[in-house]
Amino acid sequence: MITSTLQFDRKNLSDQILLDLYKKLLKPRMIEEKMLILIRQGKVSKWFSGIGQEAISVGVTAVLHKDEYILPMHRNLGVFTGRDIPLYRLFSQWQGKANGFTKGRDRSFHFGTQEYKIIGMISHLGPQLGVADGIALANRLKDNGKVTAVFTGEGATSEGDFHEALNIAAVWDLPVLFVVENNGYGLSTPTNEQYRCENIADKGVGYGIESHIIDGNNILEVYNKLNEIVDSVRENPRPVLLEFKTFRMRGHEEASGTKYVPQKLMDMWAIKDPVDNYKNYLKEEGLLNDEEDEAIRAELKKEIDENYQLASNEEPIEALLSEELNDVYKEFIYQEVNSNNESDNVRMIDAISQGLKQSLERHENLVIMGQDIAEYGGAFKITDGFVNQFGKDRIRNTPICESAIVSTGMGLSINGYKSVIEMQFADFVSTGFNPIVNYLAKVHYRWQENADVVVRMPCGAGVQAGPFHSQTNEAWFTKTPGLKVVYPAFPYDAKGLLNTAINDPNPVMFFEHKALYRSIYQDVPKDYYTLPFGKASLLKEGNDITIITFGSGVHWALEVLEKNNINADLLDLRTLQPLDTEAIYNSVKKTGKAIVLQEDTLFGGIASDISAMIMENCFEYLDAPVKRVGSIETAIPFTKALEDQYLPKNRFESELLQLLNY
Numbered sequence: 001m002i003t004s005t006l007q008f009d010r011k012n013l014s015d016q017i018l019l020d021l022y023k024k025l026l027k028p029r030m031i032e033e034k035m036l037i038l039i040r041q042g043k044v045s046k047w048f049s050g051i052g053q054e055a056i057s058v059g060v061t062a063v064l065h066k067d068e069y070i071l072p073m074h075r076n077l078g079v080f081t082g083r084d085i086p087l088y089r090l091f092s093q094w095q096g097k098a099n100g101f102t103k104g105r106d107r108s109f110h111f112g113t114q115e116y117k118i119i120g121m122i123s124h125l126g127p128q129l130g131v132a133d134g135i136a137l138a139n140r141l142k143d144n145g146k147v148t149a150v151f152t153g154e155g156a157t158s159e160g161d162f163h164e165a166l167n168i169a170a171v172w173d174l175p176v177l178f179v180v181e182n183n184g185y186g187l188s189t190p191t192n193e194q195y196r197c198e199n200i201a202d203k204g205v206g207y208g209i210e211s212h213i214i215d216g217n218n219i220l221e222v223y224n225k226l227n228e229i230v231d232s233v234r235e236n237p238r239p240v241l242l243e244f245k246t247f248r249m250r251g252h253e254e255a256s257g258t259k260y261v262p263q264k265l266m267d268m269w270a271i272k273d274p275v276d277n278y279k280n281y282l283k284e285e286g287l288l289n290d291e292e293d294e295a296i297r298a299e300l301k302k303e304i305d306e307n308y309q310l311a312s313n314e315e316p317i318e319a320l321l322s323e324e325l326n327d328v329y330k331e332f333i334y335q336e337v338n339s340n341n342e343s344d345n346v347r348m349i350d351a352i353s354q355g356l357k358q359s360l361e362r363h364e365n366l367v368i369m370g371q372d373i374a375e376y377g378g379a380f381k382i383t384d385g386f387v388n389q390f391g392k393d394r395i396r397n398t399p400i401c402e403s404a405i406v407s408t409g410m411g412l413s414i415n416g417y418k419s420v421i422e423m424q425f426a427d428f429v430s431t432g433f434n435p436i437v438n439y440l441a442k443v444h445y446r447w448q449e450n451a452d453v454v455v456r457m458p459c460g461a462g463v464q465a466g467p468f469h470s471q472t473n474e475a476w477f478t479k480t481p482g483l484k485v486v487y488p489a490f491p492y493d494a495k496g497l498l499n500t501a502i503n504d505p506n507p508v509m510f511f512e513h514k515a516l517y518r519s520i521y522q523d524v525p526k527d528y529y530t531l532p533f534g535k536a537s538l539l540k541e542g543n544d545i546t547i548i549t550f551g552s553g554v555h556w557a558l559e560v561l562e563k564n565n566i567n568a569d570l571l572d573l574r575t576l577q578p579l580d581t582e583a584i585y586n587s588v589k590k591t592g593k594a595i596v597l598q599e600d601t602l603f604g605g606i607a608s609d610i611s612a613m614i615m616e617n618c619f620e621y622l623d624a625p626v627k628r629v630g631s632i633e634t635a636i637p638f639t640k641a642l643e644d645q646y647l648p649k650n651r652f653e654s655e656l657l658q659l660l661n662y
Helices: 015-040 054-063 077-082 087-095 127-142 160-172 200-207 219-235 263-270 274-284 290-313 321-326 348-362 386-390 402-414 426-440 443-447 491-503 552-563 581-591 606-621 640-646 649-660
Strands: 148-153 176-182 210-215 240-245 343-347 366-370 395-397 418-422 453-459 484-486 508-513 521-525 537-540 545-549 568-572 575-577 594-601 627-631
Touching: 015 054, 015 077, 015 087, 015 219, 015 274, 015 290, 054 077, 054 148, 054 176, 054 219, 054 274, 077 087, 087 290, 127 148, 127 160, 127 176, 127 402, 127 426, 160 176, 160 200, 160 402, 176 200, 176 219, 200 210, 200 240, 210 219, 219 240, 219 274, 343 348, 348 366, 348 386, 348 491, 348 508, 348 521, 366 402, 386 395, 402 418, 402 426, 402 453, 426 453, 453 491, 484 491, 491 508, 491 521, 537 552, 545 552, 545 581, 545 649, 552 568, 552 594, 552 649, 568 581, 581 594, 581 606, 594 606, 594 649, 606 627, 627 649
Parallel strands: 148 176, 176 240, 210 240, 366 395, 366 418, 418 453, 453 508, 484 508, 545 568, 545 594, 594 627
Antiparallel strands: 343 521, 484 575, 537 568
16 A cells, blocks of 8 residues: 555545545646656746645635636746646747737746736746735725735745735735745745744734645645635635745756755655645545546646647747837727816815825725825825725825835736825835836736826925935836826826826826925816826927926926027926827927926936937937936935035026027
């Protein structure tokens, strides 16, 4: 009689469930064995093996409902097969073929699919934990009793996103299973160089959440324990930290090998193989014999081989430039909403507050998140009184954790919600930079999912706030395909463009200059209206020179034009991505001279790109070199004299006059 080295307890599980779990375990193992052969044959470029860890993926997937989201990693093939994704589509994905999920734009398991409620990883690992928070938050707001499961490895628990996501989930009682596959090594770094607590599960105490340690190689322990936990979480929504003790028998990826692992450790875990041990247990129980096992394997092999051949027979993807460019953003058909004629003379800060409030009324699925935005009303009081009208479910104070909150916004979008995230100051977006530029910006291009997220960015100098509360960092984002960047200079534009940003299903970075909040007044319609992206505003018309600017630069230019009798076109860009190149080129072709003014430091700013575009497209119309004006190449100083010297406001006038006289 063959004896299992693991102790299995079937509890009250039927024979059919026991056999079904075996088939679910065996399928990813046999696919992986096929992939290892294909790698040696050079038919697949890269593979991250989960051999030895299958029981976790299979067990988690088996206990969740088909409409509950799972966020796996690149070693969780059992999640994908457990959700019954046709194998030819998986093989197509791994070969970069059209029947995959990313149109050849990303590899392995870096994809998601709403059809199967699977949201794949990005290589930065940590952000998907916050995305799970957002999906779970949407479930809580819907009060639908659903659970979300998100996978990570023991190495990624060292990332700040892990701390932030668990903290948010704890504070908000989000129904998330944080599944940590502790396989002993993050690539080659052992756990004793990753953390000093005895178990990762011990960290649950610090977050005030429930945690469990589970034998990740024992499919019945995984299945039975998770069934209890999931039923409980559906009834009493809360986060649970699950540490699965396991081991991967292959390298981090096939090229890295396992030479860094002591042979004694490899041998110890080899006898704990989750597939072989469970097979032996079923034989002991009289539920499986060699002939039946061979029949199961033959059927799976036939399915695998046939589906691999289907994918291999697909033609390679052809590169179509128009399709590549069109897929960067989700299509957004702008709906113009005109206001009535009733207006109030209000400040920019009031116009933004009105836009948020009216958008909340218009979109019942809109959630606003940020530090101190609820009862306190935000650092600038823009959301003052919102809690009384819309409640704390929709106006959410957040912990100080910009990265996970941005990821939470992504998760909300995946699960049918819109979000506006307030960075208390634009400077602080640096701690949320990764999910913005690597997740929100790329997600539609990668697998056709959109990020319905607006990030509000109170920015800019002129208020003596020093190096960490004064940056205007639009260039960080105008350079990132997939983001839209809006930068109004007037109350009317701010409200209309903000409403459009919230309507737009794509990620929008919405810059609001702090120095303009309470200094600029304008007649603004009382009711809801929208303004289109990509349309600059021609504030002054003239034939001698074109001035191109945005934000505070608009008001500096207006002062200079009022002081001097200059016959100029003054273009307020309003949106930087999309950029109104037609308005720029038409004006420059008319005037023959152009000066681009930005508040940011000059080198690497958007003024450089606009200047280059003018030189490339309007060179034969120019009567002088294109001039750029920006701040000096230092951090932003605090003292007024130093800040005045830093900013380009005073230099702009002399540069403009000099260019006119060229």
